[in-house]
Amino acid sequence: MRMPEPNRQQPDGQIVIRGARTHNLKNIDLTLPQERLIIVTGVSGSGKSSLAFDTVYAEGQRRYVESLSAYARQFLERMEKPDVDRIEGICPAIAIRQKNSVRNPRSTVGTTTEIYDYLRLLFARVGRTICRGCGVEVTRETPEAVAGRLAALPDGTRLLVGFVHAVDASAVAAALDGLRRKGFGRLHVDGRAVSFDDLDPEALAGSDALQVVVDRIRAAAAARPRLTEAIETAYQEGGGNAFAVEVGGAEPARHEFSERFECRPCGMAYEEPQPTLFSFNSPFGACPTCHGFGNVIELDMRLVVPDETKSIAQGAVEPWTKPHYRSHLADLKRAARRRDIRMTVPWSELSDEERRFVIEGDGAGYDGIRGFFSALERKKYKVHVRVFLSRYRGYRACADCGGTRLRREARDVRVGGRTIDEIAGFTVAAACRFFEDLTLSAKETAIAERVIREIRRRVGFLSGVGLDYLTLDRLSSTLSGGEAQRINLATSLGSSLVGTLYVLDEPSIGLHPRDNERLIRILGQLRDQGNTVLVVEHDADMIRASDYVVDLGLGAGTRGGRVVYAGGLDGLSRETTSLTAKYLRGDLAIPIPAARRRRLPNSQALRVRGAAEHNLKGIDVEIPLNMLTCVTGVSGSGKSTLVHDVMYAAVKRAKGAWEKRVGAHDGIDGVELLNDVVLVDQTPIGRTPRSNPVTYLKAFDPIRELFAATRAARARGFSPSHFSFNVPGGRCDACEGEGEVRVEMQFLADVFMPCEQCDGKRFKPQVLEVTWRGLRVDEVLD
Numbered sequence: 068m069r070m071p072e073p074n075r076q077q078p079d080g081q082i083v084i085r086g087a088r089t090h091n092l093k094n095i096d097l098t099l100p101q102e103r104l105i106i107v108t109g110v111s112g113s114g115k116s117s118l119a120f121d122t123v124y125a126e127g128q129r130r131y132v133e134s135l136s137a138y139a140r141q142f143l144e145r146m147e148k149p150d151v152d153r154i155e156g157i158c159p160a161i162a163i164r165q166k167n168s169v170r171n172p173r174s175t176v177g178t179t180t181e182i183y184d185y186l187r188l189l190f191a192r193v194g195r196t197i198c199r200g201c202g203v204e205v206t207r208e209t210p211e212a213v214a215g216r217l218a219a220l221p222d223g224t225r226l227l228v229g230f231v232h233a234v235d236a237s238a239v240a241a242a243l244d245g246l247r248r249k250g251f252g253r254l255h256v257d258g259r260a261v262s263f264d265d266l267d268p269e270a271l272a273g274s275d276a277l278q279v280v281v282d283r284i285r286a287a288a289a290a291r292p293r294l295t296e297a298i299e300t301a302y303q304e305g306g307g308n309a310f311a312v313e314v315g316g317a318e319p320a321r322h323e324f325s326e327r328f329e330c331r332p333c334g335m336a337y338e339e340p341q342p343t344l345f346s347f348n349s350p351f352g353a354c355p356t357c358h359g360f361g362n363v364i365e366l367d368m369r370l371v372v373p374d375e376t377k378s379i380a381q382g383a384v385e386p387w388t389k390p391h392y393r394s395h396l397a398d399l400k401r402a403a404r405r406r407d408i409r410m411t412v413p414w415s416e417l418s419d420e421e422r423r424f425v426i427e428g429d430g431a432g433y434d435g436i437r438g439f440f441s442a443l444e445r446k447k448y449k450v451h452v453r454v455f456l457s458r459y460r461g462y463r464a465c466a467d468c469g470g471t472r473l474r475r476e477a478r479d480v481r482v483g484g485r486t487i488d489e490i491a492g493f494t495v496a497a498a499c500r501f502f503e504d505l506t507l508s509a510k511e512t513a514i515a516e517r518v519i520r521e522i523r524r525r526v527g528f529l530s531g532v533g534l535d536y537l538t539l540d541r542l543s544s545t546l547s548g549g550e551a552q553r554i555n556l557a558t559s560l561g562s563s564l565v566g567t568l569y570v571l572d573e574p575s576i577g578l579h580p581r582d583n584e585r586l587i588r589i590l591g592q593l594r595d596q597g598n599t600v601l602v603v604e605h606d607a608d609m610i611r612a613s614d615y616v617v618d619l620g621l622g623a624g625t626r627g628g629r630v631v632y633a634g635g636l637d638g639l640s641r642e643t644t645s646l647t648a649k650y651l652r653g654d655l656a657i658p659i660p661a662a663r664r665r666r667l668p669n670s671q672a673l674r675v676r677g678a679a680e681h682n683l684k685g686i687d688v689e690i691p692l693n694m695l696t697c698v699t700g701v702s703g704s705g706k707s708t709l710v711h712d713v714m715y716a717a718v719k720r721a722k723g724a725w726e727k728r729v730g731a732h733d734g735i736d737g738v739e740l741l742n743d744v745v746l747v748d749q750t751p752i753g754r755t756p757r758s759n760p761v762t763y764l765k766a767f768d769p770i771r772e773l774f775a776a777t778r779a780a781r782a783r784g785f786s787p788s789h790f791s792f793n794v795p796g797g798r799c800d801a802c803e804g805e806g807e808v809r810v811e812m813q814f815l816a817d818v819f820m821p822c823e824q825c826d827g828k829r830f831k832p833q834v835l836e837v838t839w840r841g842l843r844v845d846e847v848l849d
Contacts, residue, residue: 082123082568082599086152090117091628098633099123101156103614104590104600108647109631112623115603116572120162122149123601124570127160147819158568158599161559165572167551169543172360173348176546177491177539180558182498182525187345189518190487193511194340194480198330205337205479208324210302214294217286217311217322224286227260227312228297230305232277239271246279249304253280255312258319279304302326338476345480345487347472354474357465361472366440367461368426369728373720375415379403379425383414384436386459395439399425402433458726483507488540496535498526521561528557531589533582536682536703547707549577556589565597575606579701587612607651611636618645666691671740673714677733681708685733690714692740711746718744757793757804761848767791774844779837789834790844797834799825 082099092114099105107115126149132140169179177183196205206212217226234242243263253260255278271277281304282297284290301309307327313320329336338344346352353359370385377383379399387396403410406429408421417425428435434442440459446452464470471478471488478486483505493501502523507515529537532553537546546554552574559569574590575583587609594600594614602609610616616639618632632642642648649655671692679685683705690696698706712730719725721738761767771787774780780789789797792804802808802822806829809819821827828835828845835843 080156082157083153083155084122084151085154087118087122088150089121090114091624092117092122093628095628095630097617097630099599099601099617100615101158101599102594102597104594104612105602105615105617106610106613107601107603107617107619108605108610109619109627110621110623110646113619113621113627115619117628118617118619119570119601119603120164120572122151123154123157123568124160124162125149126151126154127157127568128162130157131159158566160568160570161564162570163552163555163559163572163574165548165552165574165576167544167546167548169546169551172542172544174543175491175539176529176534176537176541176543176554178348179543179554180525180529180561182522182529182539183491185518185522185525186487186490187342189515189522190345190480190482191340191342192518193507193515194482194487196328196337196340196476196480198333198335198337199475199479200330200333200335203330203332205328205330207328207339208326210295210298210326213298213309213311213324214291217294218288218291220286220313222285222287224313225315226284226286226294227255227280227314228282228284228294228301228309229255229278229280229312230301230309232279232305234275234277236275239274239277242277246277251279251281253283254278255280258312258314260314278310298324337479340480344477345473352473352477354465354468354472356467357472359472361465361468361470362462363465364460365463366437366459367463367728368436370459370461370726371436372414376413378411378413379408380410384425386439386455392439398433402429461728491540492538494536494538495526495529498539499523499530499535502526525557525561528560528589529554531560531585531592532557533578533585533702547577549574553578553586556593560589560593560596563596568599568601569593571600571602571604573604573606574602575604575609577702580608581701583608610639610647610651618642618647620646664694666694672737673718673741674736675709675714675717675732676735678709678713678730679732680712680730681705683708683713683730688714692737711748715744715746759848762793770844770847774837774839777837777839783833783837785834785837790830790837792829797830799829799831801825802829804829 080101082101084095084097084099087095087097091112095118097118107119109115125147129148175183177186197203198205217228220226232242232246243266247263252263254263254266255261256266260280260283281301282293284293284297298309307325309324311322311324313322323331325331327336328339343349343351347354347359347361349359354361357363372383373385374383379396382388382396384396384399386392387399400410402408403425406424408424409417414422424435426436428438440456443452443456447456465472468474468478471491473488478488480486482490483501485501490498490501502519505519529535534550534553534557537550543551543554552571556571556574571590574586578586583606590600590602591612602613604610613636616632616634616636617630618639620627620629620631621644631645632639632648639645639648640652646655673690673692675686675688675690677685678688682703686709688709698710700706708730713732714735716725716727716729717732717735718738718741720729721735722741722743761770768787771790774790775785775787785797788794792798792806798804799806799822801824806822806825806827807819808822822829825831828843829848830845835845837844839847
């Protein structure tokens with residue numbers, strides 16, 4: 068692979084680290100060049116993250132936050148000082164981790180990268196509102212625009228410009244007096260202007276509207292200012308409406324105008340485009356039904372009838388298999404006998420009429436599934452009823468906005484023939500093509516040029532980090548850790564910050580080799596903007612593209628934490644003690660198995676039919692059992708969708724351990740050959756500050772039982788729970804088993820001090836008096 072040539076110019080400054088001892092770092096000294104692409108590598112557990120994140124990033128972030136006012140610091144993340152003697156030349160730091168921490172259900176790829184903000188501005192400035200009734204563009208008829216149209220009539224055309232004045236039929240005379248006091252003196256009657264003095268009040272009796280003439284003008288270019296003034300007056304007095312009548316011809320021609328933003332032929336009013344109209348985070352722009360979420364929670368029949376291969380008699384209606392609600396199944400069976408509903412055929416083979424009867428009921432004693440849940444809704448003040456209802460509810464696309472999240476008026480505005488929700492539904496690659504091909508008028512281009520340039524730039528960054536396949540309306544919460552990291556990387560490029568330290572955690576994980584070169588190029592651009600880029604990485608291509616390499620080792624844990632090599636790539640290739648260098652030179656390599664398991668004909672397999680979730684195209688997949696199978700493909704090809712959303716969820720559902728939605732597929736065969744299915748992903752396993760490997764693996768349970776079985780423990784009446792730091796009894800009451808106490812420092816970073824009561828040992832003194840083979844329980848944990 069051809070790599071971009073690194074910038075070899077001498078750095079302007081250095082980051083000097085002295086005496087770093089965070090975690091397993093062995094009091095290391097290190098000097099890093101600024102404005103360079105620096106790779107920190109080494110075996111897993113050698114201290115890479117401890118150096119990059121827990122030392123360099125932590126100190127950079129801490130110093131930046133502490134440079135702010137005390138008022139501002141209380142709103143920002145506070146970090147404790149890393150265990151290091153000194154760090155010099157540190158820059159404000161930004162960490163881009165392999166972690167998706169976004170939980171906001173409104174956040175999307177477009178909003179995270181601010182592309183959607185620029186889209187809203189684009190549509191507000193140059194968007195064209197199209198009438199949903201007749202398809203005509205809706206415009207606001209300003210006095211200047213109306214005057215221009217009237218002035219363009221043939222020279223000398225006689226015009227009566229006026230407005231319609233609503234009156235009470237019994238008070239026409241009083242209305243005329245009021246108009247006379249305002250300076251008006253003529254009405255339009257039967258195609259001509261008639262003075263108030265020449266009017267017959269009796270002839271106007273019973274009228275509910277008077278057509279008041281503001282001015283009589285002959286059309287000409289020079290009359291445009293006078294026309295503008297007359298239309299302004301007509302708008303002001305006529306509630307935003309005006310008219311102009313051509314007189315003197317064979318048949319008077321009437322023109323009507325409105326300064327309101329509405330379609331004149333249809334009489335339908337529209338909202339004038341503004342940025343908040345296109346925001347689903349604003350009550351003004353959000354769909355009033357789903358409040359900008361794009362979906363609503365309601366009864367999900369796929370959860371009510373999870374297995375369509377079962378018949379009603381076999382318990383296809385899952386909630387009625389519960390002992391408490393079996394009486395409703397009996398009601399259904401009685402009603403079904405009266406209506407000849409088939410009870411012994413699979414649910415999938417019932418006719419639409421039969422299903423409708425089961426779901427909706429007959430209104431004559433049988434209320435149906437919906438009636439059953441409606442009755443439960445009235446009892447949801449009870450906790451167990453709410454829990455029961457939640458098991459059968461699911462998200463469905465909002466019927467009013469179709470999942471677009473926006474109100475109807477926002478979806479009437481178009482740019483380049485597309486609405487904003489259509490553009491948000493584009494993939495990054497499609498959005499690139501759309502904005503490259505977008506053609507606007509000269510006036511629109513002058514208005515929107517900078518906005519479009521910024522959109523193209525940010526979309527290009529997303530494409531550059533290998534995310535062409537993501538749609539702009541993809542929920543941020545559904546992204547993998549690697550995708551979230553690359554989106555944050557693209558956002559950082561878009562922000563154009565300089566003099567910043569960026570720390571990244573293995574950005575090449577989950578990235579197909581096809582996209583690796585593009586990622587390296589993006590990191591190079593970030594560096595060339597004047598930033599220092601520090602990357603924890605194992606990838607050989609990334610290491611070869613670096614300006615500076617720090618190799619930690621030699622081993623992991625207590626055997627790691629030392630700097631094996633720090634310098635350019637050429638020097639690393641000559642390093643004899645570095646394990647990384649040996650793999651780069653080819654001295655060591657992962658051996659490819661000489662012999663592989665061969666799949667026998669007609670061997671057992673798990674078969675998925677018609678998988679069609681997300682971008683899967685109704686595929687059939689066969690996974691052989693008792694073999695190691697690898698599912699691979701370019702980023703966004705559907706690997707996680709197939710394995711996680713379809714296969715894993717379907718097997719779990721078949722085993723009765725999955726109540727969530729299963730990815731779309733026709734069927735799955737071979738589930739009976741499996742005892743269980745386990746998903747191992749990158750989700751953090753710890754849920755509490757006390758969680759550690761020995762508790763997560765349940766290995767601490769037998770350890771506690773060993774201590775509880777000792778003679779000293781039995782004499783004191785200790786049970787296994789006394790040797791747990793998670794429950795009261797044997798744990799230290801002061802620190803609640805955490806071993807340290809947090810000291811609130813108001814605006815400064817909180818300080819964690821060893822507990823004075825237990826001296827960091829987590830347990831009460833009497834518990835620590837119990838030993839097993841000479842070891843206390845805290846010593847076993849250490």
